[in-house]
Amino acid sequence: MAETDTAQVSTVPAAAAHGADATSAVSVGYHAMLDVIAGSEPAVARAIADELANQRRQLKLIASENYASPAVLMAMGTWLSDKYAEGTVGHRFYAGCEVVDQVEALAARHATELFGADHAYVQPHSGIDANLVAYWAILARRVERPFLDSRGAKNVDALDPAAWEQLRRDFGVQRMMGMSLDAGGHLTHGFRANISGKMFDQASYGTDPDTGLLDYDAIAAQARAFKPLILVAGYSAYPRNPNFRLLREIADEVGATFMVDMAHFAGLVAGGVLTGDLNPVPHAEIVTSTTHKSLRGPRGGLVLCTPDYAPYVDRGCPLVLGGPLPHVIAAKAVALAEARQPTFAGYAARIVANARALADGLLRRGTHLVTGGTDNHLVLADVTASFGLTGRQAEAALLEAGVVTNRNSVPRDPNGAWYTSGIRLGTPALTTLGLGTSELDEVADIVTTALKVTTPQAGSKAKHMIDPGVAADCRARCADLLARYPLYPQIQL
Ligand SMILES: Cc1ncc(COP(=O)(O)O)c(C=O)c1O
DSSP states (O other): OOOOOTTOSOOSOHHHHTSOOTTSHHHHHHHHHHHHHHHHOHHHHHHHHHHHHHHHHSEEOOTTOOOOOHHHHHHHSSGGGGOOOOEETTEESSSOOHHHHHHHHHHHHHHHHHHTOSEEEOOOSSHHHHHHHHHHHHHIIIIIHHHHHHTTOSSGGGSOHHHHHHHHHHHHTOEEEEEOGGGTOOGGGTOTTSHHHHHSEEEEEOOOTTTOSOOHHHHHHHHHHHOOSEEEEEOSSOOSOOOHHHHHHHHHHHTOEEEEEOTTTHHHHHTTSSOGGGOSTTTOSEEEEESSSTTOOOSOEEEEEOTTTHHHHTTHHHHTOOSOOHHHHHHHHHHHHHHTSHHHHHHHHHHHHHHHHHHHHHHHTTOOBGGGSOSSSEEEEEHHHHHSOOHHHHHHHHHHTTEEOEEEOOTTOTTHHHHOSEEEEEOHHHHHHTOOHHHHHHHHHHHHHHHHTEEEOTTOSSOEEEOHHHHHHHHHHHHHHHHHSOSSTTOOO
C-alpha cells in the first residue's frame, strides 16, 4: 500500500475500499450537489454520475490525465465563478475583487514557493492559453517594447497609423523553434494547425533517428542557422528528461528567449524528482504548465517567469485571456497546497518507478518502445512495429480490454498524425489510485495480452478485431485491480 498522501483520492486500505462510504462528508456533499443540479437539468446530473461510473470501469493510462482530490474538485463548484476580475491582484478593472485578490495571491504564492520561481501568473484557463500568454509576453518585451522606445511612444495607442502597421508587420516575422510533433512536442510549439505555427516563422527540431533521443549538437547547429527569437522545450510524448541547462546555453548563444512548457511533468518538478539540469525553472526565462496532469490539480494553466517578464506575463488578461476563472484559481491554490505537502514527493517518485515497471514489463513481453524505455512518467509503445496495428486500432482494442489510452505519433510516423503507429501510456493516474510496481507489471501483461490477440481488419487503418474471450478476461483483470484500488472510495453514488 502506498504511503499516506493527504491529497490522494484512494488512501483507504484495500479491504475497506470495496464498499464506498455513503456517510462520508464527500459522499453526502456530492449527493446534495447532484440533487440540486437535477432540479435544473437532470440529464447533466446523470452525466456527472455516468462519468464517474465510466472512470471507475477503466484502467486509466492516459499520460495527461489524473484524478484531482475531492478538495480540488469541490473548490471549483462555488460562487467564486460569479465574479469578474479582469486585471491582476490589486489592479482590477472591476470593483469588489478583494476576495478574488486573496485567492489569486495565495495560488501565486504557492506556485512560486513550490517551484522556486520568481513570479507566477495563475490565470491561464488551460495549457494552450498559458503558452499563448508566454509567446505574447516575449513578443511584447522583445519586439513591442524596443519598438515603442525607438519611437518615444509610451504605449501602442501613441503610435501613428504607419508605425502601428510597421509594428504589426514586425510581430509577423518573428521566429520560434520547438520540438516537432512526431518527436513528442506539442501542437502549441509551432504546429501549423495551431496559432503558434501561424503567427511565427517556425522551425522544428526532432530526435536522433537511431536513439530517439534529443541531439543537443544538432539542435545547437539548427538554432545557429535559424536564429529563433524563442527556443521552446518541453513535450507531450517524449519518454526521457531534457537537459534544460544545455538548451538554455543554446538559447543564450543565439539570443533566443528560452521557454519551457512543463505541462506534462510539472508534478515531477513539484515532487523533486527532476532537479538540477532536469528542472526547467532555474534555467528558463518563462515556464508554462497545465495544472491538471501530473500536478493533479484542476483543469487549467499557469506561467512562471523571471522578474523581467513578470509585467508582460501579468497582462495575459486582457491581451489573450478573458476574465479569470476565480473558482478554478481557488482550486489551483488547493492543488498547489497539496503538492507542497511532503507526501507529494513520494507520489512523484512512485509515478516514475511505476512508469519504469510498466516499460520493463512491456519490453519483457516483446513490445517495442520509443527510446527503449522511460525516465519520466510516460511510455511510448510502437504498436505498428510490435503488433502490426495502427495506434488507432490499438487504442480501440485496449478500450475493449478495459484500458483507456491515447494513440500517438512515433518519430517519423508512417501512419501520420491521425492513425499513428504509437500508443502513449502514463502512470500519474494509476499512481494516484495507489497501484505500485507489481501492479504496473500486471498492467503491462494486460496490455500485451490484449494487443497480441488484436488483428487489423483488412484494408482499414481504423478497424480491428480482438478475441472477445481474451478481451473479457482482460476487462475482468482490470476490474479486479480497480476494486483493489478504487477511485474516490469516499463517494457512493
Ligand atoms: C506539453 C503540453 N502543452 C500544452 C498542452 C495544452 O494543454 P490544454 O489542453 O490544457 O490546453 C498540453 C496538453 O496536452 C501539453 O501536453
